[in-house]
Amino acid sequence: MRESKCSSSTIKVHLELEYREIRLSLKLQGYLEPFQLSLEKLQEVSHRLRRDMTRGLGKHSHHNAPVKMLPTFVRATPDGTEKGDFLALDLGGTHFRVLHVRVVEEEQKVLKMDSQICTIPTDMMLGPGQQLFDHIAACLGDFISSRNLKGQTLPLGFTFSFPCEQKEIDKSILIRWTKGFKCSGVEGEDVVKLLKEAIQRRGDYEIGTVAMVNDTVGTMMSCGYRDQSCEIGMIIGTGTNACYMEEMKNVKRVEGEDGRMCINTEWGGFGDDGSLKDIQTTFDVMVDEASVNPGVHIFEKMISGMYLGEIVRLLLVKLTEDKFLFSGQASETLLMPGSFETNVIYPFISAEHSLENVEHILTKLGLKWDEVDARVVRVCCDTISSRSARLCAAALAAITNRIRNNRKLGHLKTTVGVDGTVYKKHPNFGEELQATVRLLAPACHITFMVSEDGSGKGAAMVTAVAQRLARQSRLLEDSEGEDEEEEEEDENN
Ligand code: BGC
Numbered sequence: 001m002r003e004s005k006c007s008s009s010t011i012k013v014h015l016e017l018e019y020r021e022i023r024l025s026l027k028l029q030g031y032l033e034p035f036q037l038s039l040e041k042l043q044e045v046s047h048r049l050r051r052d053m054t055r056g057l058g059k060h061s062h063h064n065a066p067v068k069m070l071p072t073f074v075r076a077t078p079d080g081t082e083k084g085d086f087l088a089l090d091l092g093g094t095h096f097r098v099l100h101v102r103v104v105e106e107e108q109k110v111l112k113m114d115s116q117i118c119t120i121p122t123d124m125m126l127g128p129g130q131q132l133f134d135h136i137a138a139c140l141g142d143f144i145s146s147r148n149l150k151g152q153t154l155p156l157g158f159t160f161s162f163p164c165e166q167k168e169i170d171k172s173i174l175i176r177w178t179k180g181f182k183c184s185g186v187e188g189e190d191v192v193k194l195l196k197e198a199i200q201r202r203g204d205y206e207i208g209t210v211a212m213v214n215d216t217v218g219t220m221m222s223c224g225y226r227d228q229s230c231e232i233g234m235i236i237g238t239g240t241n242a243c244y245m246e247e248m249k250n251v252k253r254v255e256g257e258d259g260r261m262c263i264n265t266e267w268g269g270f271g272d273d274g275s276l277k278d279i280q281t282t283f284d285v286m287v288d289e290a291s292v293n294p295g296v297h298i299f300e301k302m303i304s305g306m307y308l309g310e311i312v313r314l315l316l317v318k319l320t321e322d323k324f325l326f327s328g329q330a331s332e333t334l335l336m337p338g339s340f341e342t343n344v345i346y347p348f349i350s351a352e353h354s355l356e357n358v359e360h361i362l363t364k365l366g367l368k369w370d371e372v373d374a375r376v377v378r379v380c381c382d383t384i385s386s387r388s389a390r391l392c393a394a395a396l397a398a399i400t401n402r403i404r405n406n407r408k409l410g411h412l413k414t415t416v417g418v419d420g421t422v423y424k425k426h427p428n429f430g431e432e433l434q435a436t437v438r439l440l441a442p443a444c445h446i447t448f449m450v451s452e453d454g455s456g457k458g459a460a461m462v463t464a465v466a467q468r469l470a471r472q473s474r475l476l477e478d479s480e481g482e483d484e485e486e487e488e489e490d491e492n493n
Contacts, residue, residue, distance in 0.1 A: 024324055024372065024376065027324060028319075028324065028376065028379065031315065031318070031319060032379070032380070032383045034279075034281040035281060035383045035384055035386075035387045036383065036387070037279060037387060037390055037391070039436075039439060039440075041279065042390055042391070042393070042394040042436065042440060043394070043440060045276070045279065045391065045394045045395075046394040046395070046397045046398045046401070046440055047398075048270075048275055048276075049067065049267065049270055049394070049395055049398040050398045050401065050402055052065060052066060052067040052270060052275070053067055053069055053265065053398065053399075053402060055067070056068050056069030056265070057069045057246070057250055057251060057252055057253070057263070058252055059252040059253055062252075062253060064273075066269045066270060066271065066272035066273045066275070067265060067266060067267055067269055067270050068163055068165075068175065068264075068265075068266040068269060069263050069264075069265055069266070070163065070164065070165060070166060070214075070263065070264040070265075070266060071166060071251055071253060071254045071261055071263060071264075072166055072213075072214065072217050072243065072261065072262045072263065072264050073166055073168060073169045073261065074169070074213075074217055074221070074261065074262040074462055074465070074466075075259055075260065075261050075262075075469065076259075076260075076465055076469060077220070077221060077224035077228065077230065077231060077245070077465070078221060078224045078225045078228070078461055078464070078465055079228070079468070080105070080225070080228075081105055081468060082103050082105065082225075082461065082464035082465055082467075082468050083103050083104065083105035083464065084102070084103055084155070084464060084467065085100070085101070085102050085103075085113075085152070085154055086100075086101045086102075086103070086154055086155050086156065086157055086459075086460035086463050086464065087099070087100060087101075087140070087144075087149070087154045087155070087156045087157070087207065088100075088101050088156070088157045088158075088159065088455075088456045088457070088459040088460050088463075089136065089140065089156065089157070089158045089159065089160075089195075089459070090159040090161075090215075090455040090456055090459065091120075091136065091158075091159065091160055091161065092159065092160070092161030092162070092179070092215050092238070092239070092455065093161075093179065093237070093238045094119065094120055094122075094125070094180075095117050095118070095119055095120065096117070096118045096119075096120050096135075096136060096139060097115055097116065097117050097118075097455070097456060098115065098116050098118070098139055098140050098143040099112060099113075099114070099115040099116075099456040099457075099459075099460070100112075100113040100114045100115070100143075100147060100149065100154075101113060101157075101456060101457055101459075101460035103460060103461065103464045110222065110225060110457040110460060110461060112453065112456060112457060114147055115456065116139070116142070116143050116146075118135070118139040120132070120135070124183075125180055125181045125182070125183065126181075126182050126183065126292070127183060127184070128183065128184050128185060129183040129184055129185040129186035129189070129194065130185065130194075130198070131183075132183045132186070133194045133195055133197070133198035134198050134201065136195065136198065137195065137198035137199045137201070137202055138202070140199070140205075140207075141199075141202055141204060141205055144205050145204075145205070150205055153206050153207065153208045154207065154208055155207075155208040155209045155210070155211070155463050155467065156207045156208060156209070156210045156211070156463065157210075157211050157213055157218075157458075157459030157460045157461075157462055157463040158191075158192065158195065158210055158211070158212050158213060158459065159213045159214070159215050159218050159455040159456070159458070159459040160172065160174075160191055160212060160213070160214070161179075161214060161215040161235075161239065161241075161455070162174055162175075162176075162177060162178055162179075162181070163175040163176060163178065163264075163266045163269070164191060164212065164214070166212060166264075167190075169211045169212060169462075169466050170192050170209065170210045170211060170212060171190055171192060171193075171212075172190060172191050172192055172212040173188060173189065173190055173191070174186050174187050174188065174189060174191055175187070176293070176296060177292075177293065178239055178268065178293065178296065178297050178300065179238050179239045179304075179306055180291075180292060180306065181292075182292045182293070191212065192210050192212055195210070196210070209463070209466075209467075211459070211462050211463040211466050213458065213459045213462045213463075214241070214243065214264045215233075215235050215241075215419070215454060215455045215458075216233040216234065216235050216241050216242055216243040216264060216265075217233055217243050217262055217264060217458065217462060218233070218451075218454040218455050218456075218457075218458025218459045218461070218462060219233035219234070219235060219417040219418065219419045219451040219454030219455070219458055220232060220233030220243055220244075220262065220417045220454075220458070221233070221417075221454070221458045221461040221462050221465065222417065222451050222452065222453065222454040222457045222458035222461055223415065223417030223449045223451050223454070224417070224461070225461055226449070227415050227447070227449055229413065229414060229415045229447075230414075230415040230416070230417050230449060231244060231245040231403070231414055231415070232244040232245075232396075232399060232400070232403075232414060232415070232416040232417070233416070233417045233418075233419075233451075233454065233458075234392075234396060234416055234417070234418045234419075234420075234423075235418075235419050235420040236303065236304065236305075236388075236392055236418070236420040236422045236423040236429070237304065237305055237419065237420025237421045237422055237423070238304060238305050238306045238420075238421070239268055239297075239300055239304050239305075239306060240267070240268055240299075240300050240303045240304040240392065240420070240422075241264070241265065241266055241267055241268055241300075242265050242267055242395065242396065242399060243262050243263060243264045243265060244262070244263060244265070244399050244402075244403060245260040245261070245262055245263075245403075246260060246261060246262070246263040246406070247260055247406050248260060248261055250406065251263065265399070267299060267300075267395050268297040268299055268300030268303075268304070269296070269297055269298075269299065269300075270298070270299035270395070271298030271299045271302075272295065272296060272297065272298050276298055276299065276302075279302075280298070280302070281311075283311050283314045283315055283318075284298075284301060284302050284311065286314055287301055287307050287310050287311055287314065288301050290337060291307075299391070299395070302387070302388065302391060303388045303391055303392060304388075304420075304422065305342040305343075305420070305421055305422045306342075307342075308342040308345060308384060308385060308388060308422070309338075309340045309341045309342035309343075309344060309345060310337065310338060310340065311384050312340055312345060312377075312380055312381055312384050313334065313337075313338075313339060313340035315380050315384070316334065316340070316377060316380060317330055317334060317335065319376065319380075320334070324376070325373055325376055325377075326367050326368060326369055326373055327368065329367075329368060330367075331365055331366030331367050332366060333364075333365045333366045334365050334366070334367060339365065340365070342421075342422065343421070343425065344361055345381040345384075345385055345426070346425055346426055346427060347361065348361075348377060348378045348381040348382075349378065349381055349382055349385065349426070349427050349428065350427045351427060355371065355374060358374050358377070358378075359374075362374065362377070385422075385426060385429060386432055388422070388429070389426075389429045389430075389432040389433040389436065390432065390433075390436045392433050393432075393433045393434075393436035393437040393440060394436070394440060396416065396433070396437050396441075396446075397437050397440035397441040397444075400412060400414060400437070400441045400444040400446060401441050401443075401444065403444075404441075404443060404444055410443065411443050411444070411445065412443065412444045412445070413444075413445045413447075414444065414445075414446055414447070415446070415447040415448075415449055416446055416447070416448055416449065417449050417450075417451045417454060418430075418448055418449065418450055418451060419450070419451040419454045419455070423450075424450065430448065434446075434448060
């Protein structure tokens with residue numbers, strides 16, 4: 001008797017939950033719609049980016065172009081003959097890494113010999129630039145002496161994952177900070193010079209030649225060693241960006257017509273001229289306004305790990321205010337900016353999504369929730385991360401379609417090296433991106449290759465390729481010298 005009473009009340013609760021869910025899902029649609037971009041809209045976004053890429057490459061249009069299309073002076077991908085020992089630095093987020101890397105020619109392998117992580121305190125991300133570079137030089141110094149590398153003067157690959165105007169492989173001017181960094185006195189300065197000056201101030205160790213590398217380039221190069229058709233590098237992590245091999249004749253700001261050069265697109269800046277206003281939601285605008293760099297990297301702010309969680313949080317707050325969630329009661333934690341981190345999205349979306357998985361998260365946020373609330377949060381996480389994957393697909397399609405066009409190919413077969421926490425950790429981000437890009441670039445067959453430590457090993461690889469090219473051009477010069485001598489001898493005889 002007792003048991004049947006209990007089960008009828010359970011059924012009633014379930015029915016109530018279901019009715020509430022049906023009522024809610026209809027209303028919820030109005031909030032989610034602005035995030036749901038049709039294929040036609042994505043196509044349009046992809047076309048706009050292609051137009052902006054051309055503007056970025058142009059000699060005169062570059063100056064005002066939101067997508068900077070920066071020449072990297074990387075003119076070749078690995079050919080498998082690279083070798084040697086290198087140091088690599090990797091700065092792009094809250095952690096900073098120092099690595100010792102060996103490139104082994106016979107085995108076609110890049111071996112990470114050793115590495116060390118140093119954290120960058122938040123106040124240092126916003127403080128004077130000299131303090132940041134002194135910190136980097138100190139970490140590098142500790143690493144060199146603790147690994148007995150002093151006196152070896154190894155070449156150094158410096159992965160610096162911010163937009164830089166590269167003048168040479170070892171001269172790189174920071175255009176602007178992104179991803180929460182705002183150190184004074186660095187924008188407009190040569191980053192290699194700042195690093196070298198910091199090392200000189202210490203005076204207790206030396207480094208060899210330096211090659212500056214964006215993380216997208218490192219990613220492309222580390223995959224390029226394994227698959228020589230890899231000519232695109234893409235990052236979807238704290239920030240987002242991509243690079244690819246462009247025909248030199250189209251790189252109007254660098255002299256020379258022959259061959260190719262890797263271009264760092266800095267696609268995160270797409271929309272900085274207002275061109276994405278039609279797809280920006282009120283929540284995107286709020287995220288941008290609250291950031292340390294309002295108006296900058298609009299596309300990145302709709303996509304990358306630094307911002308996705310915050311977009312979800314703002315939507316959840318709105319739904320709570322409008323009494324669709326948590327019985328209209330937001331917690332103090334939910335109201336705190338940054339409290340819903342992007343990695344909190346993943347358990348909501350995972351295939352094993354279960355109440356136990358998310359219980360911990362919602363309770364930690366101090367929320368009083370029921371099953372329907374949990375499902376609504378899941379739909380919000382899914383919608384916002386799905387938009388991110390589809391926008392990335394539109395951007396990638398712009399690049400592959402451009403390469404295909406450049407080479408006048410009916411069909412392009414290419415490989416993209418990919419890295420970044422969002423791509424690697426999100427349960428279905430990669431799948432959605434790949435499915436969408438197939439629709440947007442049907443004449444391109446793209447293989448996705450997840451990079452193994454592109455920022456570390458890739459930086460060493462860029463340095464190794466630069467050394468190989470320098471060696472080859474020295475050999476060429478020597479043999480040209482010999483020819484001249486031979487010619488002179490001929491004339492004398
Ligand atoms: C930077 C890029 C970088 C990307 C991924 C962006 O914020 O501007 O240079 O490649 O983040 O780390």
